[in-house]
Amino acid sequence: MPRSLPPLNAVKAFECAGRHQSLSAAAAELGVTHGAISRQVKILEDWLGTGLFIREGRGIELTVDGRQFLKEATKLLDGLALAAERLSGGPKSRVLRINAPQTFTMRWLIPRLSAFSVAHPGIEVRLSASIEPIDKITGHFDLAIRRGAMGADSTPFLSETCVPVASPDLLKTTPVSRVTDLTAHTLLHAESVADLWQRWLDLAGYRKLQGKAQLRFEPLYHSLQAAIDGAGIAMGPSALVATDIMAGRLVALFPDLPLPLDDFHFFVPPGAATRHVRVFQRWLLDMGLAQSPRPP
Missing domain, CATH: 3.40.190.10 (Periplasmic binding protein-like II)
Structure with missing residues (x-):
């Protein structure tokens, strides 16, 4: 019996928007327009017959159904990516270039990196320290961390x-x-x-x-x-x-x-959101939430 599956592109768009809680950030990660993400989410909502986001002004918030579907969609997409990686030659070292302020790198990031490396041995993290504006170092990082927002597409993860x-x-x-x-x-x-x-x-x-x-x-x-x-x-x-x-x-x-103080944010340039970058993003959000829980 054929499976009844929702459109994959719509699921990818929704999962990315739900993970970031932002249509703009999802558009930046997937390298498409804000409107394209919005259309794909609407396609998925119509297919499922339920709303996934509550839209308030320019912001979005997951509904109860949206939170449940996001949990399953993320798990399945990560599993699919892992299966493809294994079939394409087994675990490979994936270089992840992180650019962050020097004090943050030394006193917050480095002490936690050993736990990340144990959990994700196939990801090779390369750190560089800088407080320069990200537009001056474009092309030299996969993910940048700064105190304060870096435009509309950066994501807060650690409050202070x-x-x-x-x-x-x-x-x-x-x-x-x-x-x-x-x-x-x-x-x-x-x-x-x-x-x-x-x-x-x-x-x-x-x-x-x-x-x-x-x-x-x-x-x-x-x-x-x-x-x-x-x-x-x-x-x-x-x-x-x-x-x-x-x-x-x-x-x-x-x-x-x-x-x-301003929150610490991370920014992923358009086109750089590979699977290992997404893994690091989720890890940052988990680490930041554990240290400084954000208000709902």
Whole structure:
């Protein structure tokens, strides 16, 4: 008896749009227009006889039926891709070029990559560090990560806040219980995010407060390492210092006064969304959700 199967192109378009929660991002991944994705989703909805997305303004949200169908469609498409890969010569090394800011790479991404490599041994990750605009490095990456949106087609995956951080040994010598106690400490600045201290002090209501001294570094990871070594107090983005706080190398000060920061986003250039890029995208979303659950 012949199978009753929905149109494959429509399923691919829906699965991509559902995974990104964005028609525009799906269009970028599949290398087609926004309108083409919308038409394919409508074809699938008509074929199934049910709505898969709720459309609100320019955004979309999966319906209950849409969430269930997305789960099955993703599993089946991944299985089909894996079967094709095996028949075409078995597991092959697939190079995945990631471009990300240096501090993020060192303090968040690298510590987690071993788990990714164990789960996906056939994907060879190559990292390069940069904070240049992505249009200046086009052609040199498969997936780029930056703090803040990179146009309409980037996807947020990791949210952050920021508070001052210091080594526990430093705080034993010179405790900090009030914001004004910071005047007895050296404040550590990173030129790559030079406004963090001032923004936090504005939030705390002490715009003109200054430390007893200032130390300035170019990259953020230098200021964080200086804080770990007891040289002073630095501004610590939550995702980038979480491991140090858990290990007792740093203490978060004034956690009830968190400074909101832009989310980290990833961007995949049109035509670069191969299967191994999609695997890494889903992994990033899972890792980001595990560390900083996003509101529904």
